[in-house]
Amino acid sequence: MLNSKSKIKANGSDILLNCLLEQGVDTIFGYPGGAILNVYDALYKRQKEIRHILTAHEQGASHAADGYARSTGKVGVCFATSGPGATNLTTGVATAYMDSSPVVFITCNVNTDLIGRDSFQEVDITGVTLPITKCNYSVSDISKLADTIREGFAVARSGRPGPVLIDIQKNVTAAETDYEFLPLDQHFSHGRLVRLQKSFHPSVSSPEPDLEAIDKLADMLEKSERPLLVCGGGVVRSRAEKEFRKLAEYLDSPVAITVMGGGAYSGSDPLKTGMIGMHGSQASNMACDACDLLLAVGCRFSDRVTLNPSTFALKAKIVQIDIDASEIDKNVKTAHHIIGDAKRILTLLLDRLKTKKDHSDWKSYVFSFKVETEYDDPEDGILTPKQVLSTAAEILPKDTIVTTDVGQHQMWAIQHFKFSYPGQLITSGGFGTMGFGLGAAIGAQIGNPDKSVLHVTGDGSFRMNCNELCTEQYYKLPIITLVFNNSCLGMVRQWQHLIYHERYSQTTLDRGPDFSALAQAYGLNGCRIEDVDSLRKALTEAVNSRSSGKGWVIDCHIDIDEMVRPMVGGNSHIANFMLD
Numbered sequence: 001m002l003n004s005k006s007k008i009k010a011n012g013s014d015i016l017l018n019c020l021l022e023q024g025v026d027t028i029f030g031y032p033g034g035a036i037l038n039v040y041d042a043l044y045k046r047q048k049e050i051r052h053i054l055t056a057h058e059q060g061a062s063h064a065a066d067g068y069a070r071s072t073g074k075v076g077v078c079f080a081t082s083g084p085g086a087t088n089l090t091t092g093v094a095t096a097y098m099d100s101s102p103v104v105f106i107t108c109n110v111n112t113d114l115i116g117r118d119s120f121q122e123v124d125i126t127g128v129t130l131p132i133t134k135c136n137y138s139v140s141d142i143s144k145l146a147d148t149i150r151e152g153f154a155v156a157r158s159g160r161p162g163p164v165l166i167d168i169q170k171n172v173t174a175a176e177t178d179y180e181f182l183p184l185d186q187h188f189s190h191g192r193l194v195r196l197q198k199s200f201h202p203s204v205s206s207p208e209p210d211l212e213a214i215d216k217l218a219d220m221l222e223k224s225e226r227p228l229l230v231c232g233g234g235v236v237r238s239r240a241e242k243e244f245r246k247l248a249e250y251l252d253s254p255v256a257i258t259v260m261g262g263g264a265y266s267g268s269d270p271l272k273t274g275m276i277g278m279h280g281s282q283a284s285n286m287a288c289d290a291c292d293l294l295l296a297v298g299c300r301f302s303d304r305v306t307l308n309p310s311t312f313a314l315k316a317k318i319v320q321i322d323i324d325a326s327e328i329d330k331n332v333k334t335a336h337h338i339i340g341d342a343k344r345i346l347t348l349l350l351d352r353l354k355t356k357k358d359h360s361d362w363k364s365y366v367f368s369f370k371v372e373t374e375y376d377d378p379e380d381g382i383l384t385p386k387q388v389l390s391t392a393a394e395i396l397p398k399d400t401i402v403t404t405d406v407g408q409h410q411m412w413a414i415q416h417f418k419f420s421y422p423g424q425l426i427t428s429g430g431f432g433t434m435g436f437g438l439g440a441a442i443g444a445q446i447g448n449p450d451k452s453v454l455h456v457t458g459d460g461s462f463r464m465n466c467n468e469l470c471t472e473q474y475y476k477l478p479i480i481t482l483v484f485n486n487s488c489l490g491m492v493r494q495w496q497h498l499i500y501h502e503r504y505s506q507t508t509l510d511r512g513p514d515f516s517a518l519a520q521a522y523g524l525n526g527c528r529i530e531d532v533d534s535l536r537k538a539l540t541e542a543v544n545s546r547s548s549g550k551g552w553v554i555d556c557h558i559d560i561d562e563m564v565r566p567m568v569g570g571n572s573h574i575a576n577f578m579l580d
Contacts, residue, residue, distance in 0.1 A: 007180040012142050012173040013042035016106070019149035021049060022184055025077050027068065027446060029053045029061040033081025035121065036108035038173035040079075053446060053475060055439065056467040058085050062092020063439025063465075064446070065103045069096075071401055071423045071444040073239065075157050076103040082110055083121030086167070087128065091433060093163050094132040098430025099260060100237055102161035104152050105129075111171045112140050125167050134162035142175040150187050159206050160324040161237055206323060209340035209348065216336060217319060218352040220293060226362045227253040228291035228313075230276060230305075233260025233429065234298015234322060234342045236422040241265065243346035244297060250350070252359045254366045256284035258299050259414060262425035267418030271363075274371045277305040279411045279564050282369035282580070288313050289575040290365065297321045298342045301331040302430065303570070309333075311573045321345050373415055373565050382559050385412040385484065387532050392454065392482060393417055395539040400452040401426065401444045405437035405461030408490035409482075411564040413456045435464030438481065442468060445477045452546065455481040459509055460489040466515075469522040469553070476549025480542045483515050483555045486562060494563050498578060508560075519553035526553045 010018065016039060020028070028050060032040045043052055055061040058080045065076030076096075080089050086107040096103045110119045126136045135155045137148050145168065152164040221227065229251070235244050241264045248255050248271050255265050256276035265272060274281030276288060288294065294316040299305065301320070306312040309332050317335035320328055321342060328337045338345050375386045389412060402417055403426040404410040410427055419425045426444055428436040441455040462483050472479050484490070489507040496504050519526025525542070529535045535556065542552040567579040 007178060009176055010179040011038070011042075011176045012145050012168065013038045015146050015177070015179045016149060016168070016173070017042055017046050017050065018179060018181060019146050020077065022150070022182055023075065023153050024184065025050065025075070027051045027053065028077045028079055029055060029064040029068070029443065030079030031055060031058045031061055031081070031085060032079075033085045033121070035082035035110055035170045036079060036085075036173075038170065039108060053442070053471070055442070055471045058088035059092055059435065060439040060442070060465060060468040060471065062089045062103070062105065063095065063433075063436050064443035066092060066096045066101050067403060067426050067440030067443030068447040069101050069103050069443075070426045070440070072447040073423065074447070075153055076101070076443065078103060078105045080105070080107050081121070082108060082125075083123050085121075086123055086125040090128060090132065091435075092439075093129050093165065095428050095431045095433045095436060096163040097132045097134070099428065100161050100233060101163065102156040103163045104156050105163060105165040107165065107167045108173060109138070109167050109169050112169045115169065126165065129165045132163070133165050136165040137167065139166065139168045139172055142172050142177045145172060146179060146182075150182070154187065206341040206344070207325070207339050209338050209345045211348070213336070213338045214345065214348050215352060217295075217338060218349060220317065220319065220336065221251060221295070221353065224293035225359070226290060226292040227251050227359065228287045228294045228316070229253050229255045230258065230294060230296040230299050231255055231261040231265045232258045232297055232299025235261055235264035236298070238298065238323075238342040239422055240297075240343035240346055241422055243343055243350060245269075246350055247346055250353055250356055252357045252363070254283070254287050254363060256280065256287065258305055259427060259429040261299070262414055262427070263419035263422050266420045268420070272371065273366060275414055277574070278307060278568050278570070279415070279566065280568070280574070281371050281373075282566060282577070283366050283371045285566070285568065285574045285577075286369045287366040289315070291316045293317050293319065295319045295321070297346070298323075300327045303331070306332055307568055307574050308571050383530065383532070383535070383556055385409070385558065385562060386416060388482065388484070388535065388556050388558070389413060389416040391532055391535050392539060395536060395543060396454060396480075397452050397543070399424070400454050401448060402454045402456060403427065403437045403440040403444055404455075405457040405465070406432045406434045407458045407461055408494065408562070408564050409456050409458045409461075409484040412484070434461040437461060438465040438468045438472070438479075441479045441481075442471055442475075442477060445479055446475070452543065453477075453479045455479055457481060457483055458490055459483055459485040459487065459515070462515065466518060469519065469524060469551070472551045473523045477551055478542075478546040478549055479551045480539070481551070481553045483553065484558055485515065485555050486558050486560045488560050490562070491564070493560070494567075497561070497563075498567075499569075515553055515555040524551045524553060526555070528555045528557070530557050
């Protein structure tokens with residue numbers, strides 16, 4: 001192991017791995033190929049220092065690195081080779097980008113003299129990923145490799161986190177130059193990174209909030225009679241859950257939660273109104289429509305939250321706290337805003353607040369509406385989403401990490417699980433990536449070996465990533481997969497039912513595989529469930545057998561016409577429910 005006094009001559013592959021060790025990286029997710037073989041050869045010699053997780057597909061590796069990052073708060077790392085290896089990452093890169101997840105993607109390209117010649121497995125991956133990365137690099141000079149790696153990590157983790165892609169040409173991985181180990185705490189005293197810090201603001205350094213703006217917000221909160229707090233993904237990324245909770249308690253304010261804010265505010269807190277937006281609870285959406293001040297922390301006001309921006313929170317003064325200045329007034333016009341890190345701003349704000357508030361009358365109005373969806377009594381032999389998730393929540397440890405794919409099951413999981421800490425819910429909120437869940441579960445389990453990990457998916461989503469069951473089996477990851485099997489693409493069918501007059505075009509999945517048999521083929525436990533007693537038995541056995549390192553796939557059959565409720569149509573007023 002090198003130390004800060006070590007200066008050696010090294011090739012690009014060894015420099016890359018040494019720079020990863022500088023960053024504290026101990027786990028890489030990836031898939032090898034020709035252009036990156038020099039790196040994998042060097043990795044072979046460093047197996048005791050850096051663990052590599054070989055996935056079934058590069059997209060699975062990208063989601064695993066993302067899940068690792070979200071659940072641990074560290075920077076995830078993913079390797080892929082040139083051409084199709086690199087392009088297979090793009091869905092995962094975009095997923096991380098939309099949800100502000102810090103992942104460094106490292107690809108290798110063909111030799112410098114082959115660039116631009118349509119060489120075998122050549123692609124301009126920096127050009128491909130330019131719109132979906134926080135920053136990306138193409139390295140053709142060995143002398144610039146080390147600082148590029150250091151810079152990439154600095155960009156990924158700082159300010160508003162996000163993915164960075166570093167593409168290294170193959171000859172650079174073999175070329176040699178002088179390398180000096182530089183501990184992480186010395187990176188910003190290093191010449192190039194000092195220049196970066198000054199020129200790349202705010203990507204590397206968080207902007208210091210305007211104190212007068214915080215004073216103004218404190219005054220607005222003191223005067224508000226009907227406040228509503230919105231907890232967004234920025235509270236999760238900043239790990240500002242304690243400060244946010246203190247603010248809610250001080251204001252005695254109802255708290256609505258975005259999809260990405262899950263876990264930043266306790267799901268069992270009496271001030272929680274539930275999710276807000278298209279599938280928001282009655283309480284959240286009605287509170288939004290009636291509040292006089294809406295304070296959104298780390299929320300970018302996406303179309304799934306606001307629906308129709310022109311009618312969103314019309315009675316309220318809207319205040320936005322966000323680390324990214326480009327998000328201010330982008331989707332919703334604010335009456336006031338503060339740019340900066342959520343944890344820092346909330347800390348300063350709490351110091352300025354005076355007397356604890358009592359908004360009993362306002363809360364009585366808000367909580368006269370439902371905070372959670374109620375379901376009809378189930379028919380014999382048909383499970384409801386509420387039954388499945390309530391049973392899982394009852395049996396699994398309270399700190400279980402939950403990853404989801406995208407669709408009806410995603411909304412049901414967010415509605416019915418009571419997440420209590422940042423990183424407990426891992427879901428693709430911004431990009432809506434079907435196929436995200438199992439890879440993310442693998443990354444979360446690798447990063448949190450002592451915690452249970454539950455992967456909630458639908459039969460449509462699971463078809464897209466079930467190849468990663470081989471990864472789960474090989475590395476002995478006791479992940480529990482709950483499949484909501486309704487033999488259709490449920491969310492799309494729901495829209496076809498409500499909007500397209502029941503023209504179910506290409507959404508019925510009346511075909512294989514048998515998911516329980518598939519799990520068994522991969523060497524995992526698999527079972528088909530049609531009643532609560534069988535589900536309780538399977539989940540209990542799965543929890544009790546974690547030490548075996550053998551994962552489970554539990555195939556839960558639900559009605560094909562089960563819907564996510566409530567629902568507000570796109571571009572509609574937030575209180576105009578299509579389904580109640």
